[in-house]
Amino acid sequence: MSTAPVTAPAAVRPYESYVYAYPHKTAYRPLPDRPALRALWAGQRTDALSLYLHIPFCEVRCGFCNLFTRIGAPGELTTRYLDALARQATAVREALGDDGPVRFAAAAFGGGTPTFLTAGELDRLCDIAETGAGADLRAVPLSVETSPATATADRLAVLADRGATRLSIGVQSFVEEEARAAVRPQRRAEVEAALGRIRDARFPVLNIDLIYGIDGQTPASWRRSLDAALAWRPEELYLYPLYVRPLTGLGRLGASGDAAWDEQRLRLYRQGRDHLLAQGYEQRSMRMFRRPDAPSEGADDYACQTDGMIGLGCGARSYTATLHYSFDYAVDMREIRSIIDAYTTTEDFSRAEVGRRVDGDEARRRHLLQSLLQAAGMEVADYRERFGGGPAEDFPAELARFAALGWLDPAAGPGLLRLSPEGLAHSDALGPALFSPAVRAAMAAYLPK
DSSP states (O other): OOOOOOOOOSSOOOOOOOHHHHHHOOOOOOOOOOOBBHHTTTOOOOSSSEEEEEEEEEEOOOOTSSSSOEEEEOOTTHHHHHHHHHHHHHHHHHOOOOOOOOEEEEOOOOOSSSSSHHHEEOOOOOOIIIIIIIIOOTTTTTEEOOOOOTHHHHHHHHHHTTTTTTTEEEOOOOOOHHHHHTTTOOOOHHHHHHHHHHTTOOOEEEEEEEEEEOOTTTTTHHHHEEEEEEETSSSSEEEEEOOOOOSSHHHHHOOOHHHHHHHHHHHHHHHHHHHHHTTTOOBBBBEEEEETSOOSSTTTTTTTTTOOEEEESTTOOOOOEEEEEEOOOSOOOOOOOOOHHHHHHHOSBBBOOEEOOOOHHHHHHHHHHHTTTTTTTTEEEHHHHHHOOHHHHSSHHHHHHHHTTOOOOOOOTTTTOOOOHHHTTTTTEEEEEHOHHHHHHHHOOOOOO
């Protein structure tokens, strides 16, 4: 728990880090005891798990991408990868045991690009999730990521038949010059054709990802991308600020950020937010906007702050209440290829190899930041019920700083901790401010590879 005073800086950089999970994988380290999965999951709640299957292949690698993925899959690599995925799924399901109910409340295929796989391979991927891991894909929300080039009719037909409820397509920009500037070569006609095929397949939810802050992007060109996406009436839209990270294509080109770029991204964020709100979308987080008439997002009993996750694949992570674990992490293509090759030859998936222990303080931080970064905010009573005390008692300095910066909504009332519009705009500064000193030190000591 936090006790040290926090001094607000004179100026806050709004784009420090996108916090999609905590602790970040750069804080993970090899686990010297290599704990058995059966022991890790013993006594854990397994009645509302999330299942994530990671496919680390793409047809191209975008200039901004630091995800764990490689270009192409020579030979029989996808077959060997799916074989290993099946072995891992079986080992994990055995480790969960039969002492209590095992139920998955949500499932997702990510990457990489899952639809890099052929239609037949996607069918097998669904079999692995169902017969290997034990998920009922037709009974839970299933989200799948795709790209314009791989969203083919035969692949989409398999996913629709197997119960996919949400297709998320990374468009990033409908302006071809901007796509090239982001090192993502694509033609507008190809993007529109892919969106047409997705709509023809009748998935309940279409999500379109867009990026702002691309070199040469203007308010007018950003508006063109927003309107091009809105023409498809997507149930969801994600607006991502561009980041330039080490070992990525843009990073190697020498691109970098400064205060002027921060201001450009903030202006474009506000323009995009206001435009989507005016079109009737609801803001769910800094990045996510949703149509109010969109189908339900899924199981009401699953909460990412408290429930466990099973990750299958060499880039996926798994969560218990006390340990987050995965495999080795890299961004450099040679390192990624080596890790994937090692994964495909692994026979024994019964132990956790790389991860980070989560103690009481880290659990509090994770619960607070993952709740607070949602536009709906966090019920103080839920936090108090789980941890015994209130967030103001555990993190007085941080919350006082957020309030002083105008990031907390004073109209939320004493029972709700909620961000103001300005707080949501600064989510990528607020989230990292809640990282523990130990996690910060581990991340700083990580050597990118």
